[in-house]
Every structure is written in structure tokens, then in C-alpha cells.
Amino acid sequence: MKKILIVEDDKNIAKALHVRMTAQGYEVATTFDAVMATTTARSYSPDLILLDISLPGGDGFVLADRFQEITNTANVPVIFITASKKPGLRQRAMEAGAADFFEKPFDSHQLIGAIDGLIH
Amino acid sequence: MTLSTAQQSSSDLICAELPSANHVRRILIIDDDPADRELYKHFLRADKSNTYEVEQSEFGQRAIDMNKSGDYDCILLDYYLTDIDGLKVLESLNENFTRSVPVIMLTGQGNETIAVEALRAGATDYLPKRHVSEESLKRSVNNAIEKSFLRNAVSQQTDRLKTKNRELTRKHDEIQRFYQTVSHELKTPLTSMKEFVSIILDGLAGPISEDQREYLELVYGSCLQMTNDVNDLLDVTRLETGKYSVELVPTDLISLLKCVKQNMSVISKDKSITLTLDIKDSVPKIPLDEQRIKQVLSNIIGNAIKFTQKGGKIHIVIELRKTQEELVCISVEDNGTGIEKEKLHSVFERLFQVNPESGFDTEVTSKAGLGLGLTISKELINLHGGSITVDSEFGKGSKFTVSLPLYWNNTET
Numbered sequence: 001m002k003k004i005l006i007v008e009d010d011k012n013i014a015k016a017l018h019v020r021m022t023a024q025g026y027e028v029a030t031t032f033d034a035v036m037a038t039t040t041a042r043s044y045s046p047d048l049i050l051l052d053i054s055l056p057g058g059d060g061f062v063l064a065d066r067f068q069e070i071t072n073t074a075n076v077p078v079i080f081i082t083a084s085k086k087p088g089l090r091q092r093a094m095e096a097g098a099a100d101f102f103e104k105p106f107d108s109h110q111l112i113g114a115i116d117g118l119i120h
Numbered sequence: 121m122t123l124s125t126a127q128q129s130s131s132d133l134i135c136a137e138l139p140s141a142n143h144v145r146r147i148l149i150i151d152d153d154p155a156d157r158e159l160y161k162h163f164l165r166a167d168k169s170n171t172y173e174v175e176q177s178e179f180g181q182r183a184i185d186m187n188k189s190g191d192y193d194c195i196l197l198d199y200y201l202t203d204i205d206g207l208k209v210l211e212s213l214n215e216n217f218t219r220s221v222p223v224i225m226l227t228g229q230g231n232e233t234i235a236v237e238a239l240r241a242g243a244t245d246y247l248p249k250r251h252v253s254e255e256s257l258k259r260s261v262n263n264a265i266e267k268s269f270l271r272n273a274v275s276q277q278t279d280r281l282k283t284k285n286r287e288l289t290r291k292h293d294e295i296q297r298f299y300q301t302v303s304h305e306l307k308t309p310l311t312s313m314k315e316f317v318s319i320i321l322d323g324l325a326g327p328i329s330e331d332q333r334e335y336l337e338l339v340y341g342s343c344l345q346m347t348n349d350v351n352d353l354l355d356v357t358r359l360e361t362g363k364y365s366v367e368l369v370p371t372d373l374i375s376l377l378k379c380v381k382q383n384m385s386v387i388s389k390d391k392s393i394t395l396t397l398d399i400k401d402s403v404p405k406i407p408l409d410e411q412r413i414k415q416v417l418s419n420i421i422g423n424a425i426k427f428t429q430k431g432g433k434i435h436i437v438i439e440l441r442k443t444q445e446e447l448v449c450i451s452v453e454d455n456g457t458g459i460e461k462e463k464l465h466s467v468f469e470r471l472f473q474v475n476p477e478s479g480f481d482t483e484v485t486s487k488a489g490l491g492l493g494l495t496i497s498k499e500l501i502n503l504h505g506g507s508i509t510v511d512s513e514f515g516k517g518s519k520f521t522v523s524l525p526l527y528w529n530n531t532e533t
Binding site: 010012013015016017019020023083084085087088090091104105106108 | 303304307308309310311312314315316318319322324325343347351354355358364365367411
């Protein structure tokens with residue numbers, strides 16, 4: 001079973017993603033901040049990471065860099081999710097090596113399509 | 121910001137003090153010749169229409185020191201002084217005092233160079249010593265005081281306006297930041313609402329009845345509407361503060377348009393509206409912000425669907441046109457409610473909206489959005505160097521045309 005690591009500080013959205021991904025047949029670990037995400041990444045070895053850009057304790061870009069340094073997550077595709085509409089954010093995410101980029105509120109069917117395309 | 125504070129601020133601005141007729145004019149005479157000082161004093165006192173209080177000194181430095189304490193209306197300054205020369209005194213007065221006192225420079229006979237220098241250094245007037253008469257002195261002093269009063273009034277006014285302007289800019293920025301925070305904060309609960317509704321609708325929380333499905337679909341629709349509104353709000357604040365930027369990438373406009381048409385046909389089918397696309401020319405790849413152009417086309421086609429009755433028709437045409445420059449034009453024509461002639465010019469204004477049923481209202485009254493869509497679309501197309509135009513006949517339908525330059529050099533922006 002493919003594994004997804006969710007990094008999302010809003011507990012409700014994290015839960016919705018969890019329900020969605022589990023129903024889609026993925027094994028899911030949910031984390032709510034950068035520290036928790038880093039610790040989990042070390043032990044969990046996910047196949048894909050869903051990463052919120054604005055997080056307590058560090059932004060998603062910094063965290064994505066850290067995932068690159070962790071052996072278990074070094075080459076794992078990262079999908080960025082954000083509620084921000086700052087201009088250039090999508091481009092920045094893509095330049096940071098993102099596998100995809102979604103703005104909140106996202107279309108969950110499109111999101112699943114992207115995930116399935118990457119790791120199914 | 122309320123109307124009352126705006127009114128108050130404009131009245132704040134009119135408060136420059138007008139000198140009254142019986143105001144005692146305080147004059148400082150700096151001249152190393154005591155006879156000359158007496159003469160000027162005599163001339164001034166001969167003026168029956170004004171009262172003068174005269175102080176005098178033979179030293180230039182005194183002018184600077186005395187001006188610190190005395191609130192003079194005018195200074196008569198001799199160029200040739202025993203301590204420092206008149207121009208130095210002028211410079212020092214200019215540097216050290218915010219409120220400028222008019223200075224009349226008294227120069228030697230025929231020394232035009234000094235006169236010019238004095239005026240450059242900030243003297244209000246100059247009088248050649250030998251020509252000083254009761255009449256010329258009176259006229260020069262009167263003019264100098266009047267001129268200086270006006271100059272001070274203008275500079276005070278300018279300072280007030282600058283302060284007001286800074287204050288308004290700060291408030292404006294604060295409001296913009298507030299909007300951004302609000303929109304951002306709204307999106308998080310909106311996302312979870314929409315997600316859980318969609319989870320239930322997809323049957324992931326167990327079976328639901330037909331009624332439940334119908335109602336949840338309504339909730340879902342409202343979530344989508346709210347998403348659009350929040351995004352529009354953010355876009356408008358960005359566009360207003362000039363913080364909006366487009367990322368131009370060579371794009372295949374025809375496949376983009378096909379994709380938008382495909383998405384919109386889901387909504388048009390619900391109203392049994394026929395949506396057709398006519399590709400008249402092949403279009404080369406042009407630099408576009410794909411997301412933004414999708415947003416604009418969805419907005420225009422969405423409006424057409426909104427304002428067209430069931431069973432109506434919407435026709436989209438994409439073609440090349442050559443005017444002064446080469447353009448690619450996308451027109452969206454419907455046979456819906458149309459827009460009244462007198463309202464046509466304001467469709468791109470903020471908060472303008474036509475009531476989908478009657479076509480009568482110009483204010484936002486229905487649940488059909490914030491009325492920001494076309495304003496945003498227009499700005500976005502402008503950022504691409506293009507334009508949007510509208511043509512409409514009330515009761516017959518509307519035609520919106522987006523024109524984008526084929527070859528656009530955006531270095532000037």
C-alpha cells in the first residue's frame with residue numbers, strides 16, 4: 001500500500017484529506033507542524049508528501065528542502081497546497097521541485113488525479 | 121473611513137491666517153549707516169495706512185539672532201555691512217528658519233549682479249539705495265509682506281496635504297492588508313466545509329438519501345460561489361494596490377479556450393443552453409498567464425450563461441484580426457437579457473451587476489456574486505496588453521470581445 005504524508009496545520013482540512021486518501025486506498029500519516037513533519041518523515045518513508053505552504057514553525061519551502069536532506073524522503077514527490085494567492089507562488093513551488101501545486105479550496109478529484117498519476 | 125472624517129479633514133485645510141488691516145507690522149532694519157536707518161524708519165512711519173514697529177541694528181549677525189526671538193514681518197537688509205555681507209545673512213536666514221521672513225536687499229547703485237544674487241539667495245525684492253523713496257519703500261514692503269504671506273500659506277497647505285496624504289496611504293494599506301487577511305482566513309474553513317460535503321456526496325461517509333444529496337449539492341454550490349467571491353475580493357485588492365502580476369508563458373490559446381468551454385458546458389447543460397465554438401483561424405502560441413486567461417474566459421462565458429434564459433444560445437468565436445497591430449480576438453455572444461444602453465458603459469465598473477431575471481438592477485442584489493468579475497477581467501486583460509469590449513442590445517443579447525496582441529513587447533510595463 002502506497003503511503004502519503006500529510007503536513008497541514010488546519011486539523012479539519014488534514015482530517016478531510018486523511019479520509020479522502022484512505023478511501024482512495026492509500027496509507028496516510030498526518031502531521032500538523034514542521035517539527036512533527038520532520039520527525040515523522042524520518043521514520044515513515046512516505047511515497048508522496050502533501051505539504052501546506054504556511055505552517056507553524058517554518059514555511060513549506062524550508063520544510064521541502066529539509067525533506068530533500070532526509071534519506072527516507074529525499075526523492076519523494078511533494079505536492080504543495082496553499083490558501084495564499086501571493087503572486088509567483090506557483091512558480092516558486094515549481095522551481096522548488098514541486099510535483100504539483102494546489103490552491104485552497106482545491107478540487108479534491110483533481111488532487112486525487114494528480115496523486116494517482118504520481119504514485120499509483 | 122467615514123464621510124464625516126473626510127469632510128472634517130477638508131475644513132482643516134483652510135486655516136491660513138489672513139493679516140488684518142490694523143495688524144502692527146514689525147520691521148527689522150539692518151544697515152551700518154545710522155542716517156540711512158533713520159531715513160527708512162521715517163519713510164515707513166509716513167505710511168498712513170499701516171502701523172510699523174521698527175527695530176534696527178548695524179550688524180548682520182544681529183539680524184540672524186534677532187529673527188530667532190522677534191517675529192518680523194519684513195527685514196530691510198543692507199548688502200554692505202561691517203561684520204558679514206548681506207548674502208551670508210540671507211543664506212543663514214534661509215537655512216535656520218522654517219517660516220520665511222521676506223527680506224528686501226538694499227544694494228549699492230548700479231550693482232545689478234548683487235541684486236540678482238540676492239534674489240537667487242531668497243530675497244523677496246531689492247532696492248538700489250539711492251532710489252529708496254517713501255513711495256518705493258512702502259510699495260516694496262507691502263509687496264514683500266503680501267508675497268511672503270501667500271508663500272507661507274501655500275507651503276503650510278502643502279505640508280498639511282502631504283501629512284493627510286501619508287495618513288490616507290497608511291490607512292489604505294491597512295485596509296488592504298485587512299482584506300487579504302480576511303480572505304486568507306476565510307479560505308481555510310471554506311476548504312474544510314467543501315471537502316467534507318464532497319466526502320459525503322461521494323459516499324465516503326456511508327449512503328445518503330436523494331434528498332440529502334440534493335441539499336448537499338446546494339451546499340457544495342454555495343461553497344464554490346463563496347470560493348469565487350473570496351478570490352475576486354483578493355484579486356480586486358491586489359489589482360488596486362498594483363500588486364498584481366501576470367506570469368507570461370507561451371500558451372496555446374485555442375486548447376486553453378477548448379478547455380474552458382469544456383468546463384463551462386457542465387453549467388450550460390443544466391440550463392439547456394447551447395454552447396458553440398467556432399475556430400476561424402489557427403493561432404500561434406502567445407505569451408499568456410494561463411490561469412488568469414482561463415479566469416477571464418470562464419468569467420465572461422459564465423456571465424453569458426447566467427444572463428441567458430433556458431434553451432438559449434452562446435456562440436464563441438476565436439479569430440485573428442489586423443488593425444494597427446495584429447490581434448487575436450475571442451468573442452462570446454449570447455441571446456440573453458442584454459444590457460440597457462445607458463448602463464453599458466458601467467459594466468466594467470466595480471460592483472456593477474445586472475439582475476439575471478429582469479436585467480434591471482445596477483447594484484448587487486442577487487446571490488450571483490460580488491459584481492467584481494468583469495472589473496478583474498478587464499484589469500487582467502490590460503496586464504496582457506489587450507482589451508475587452510462589450511456590445512449589447514437590451515432584450516436581445518450581449519457580445520463581449522477579448523482582444524489580445526499577437527506579438528506583445530511587455531518591456532515597457
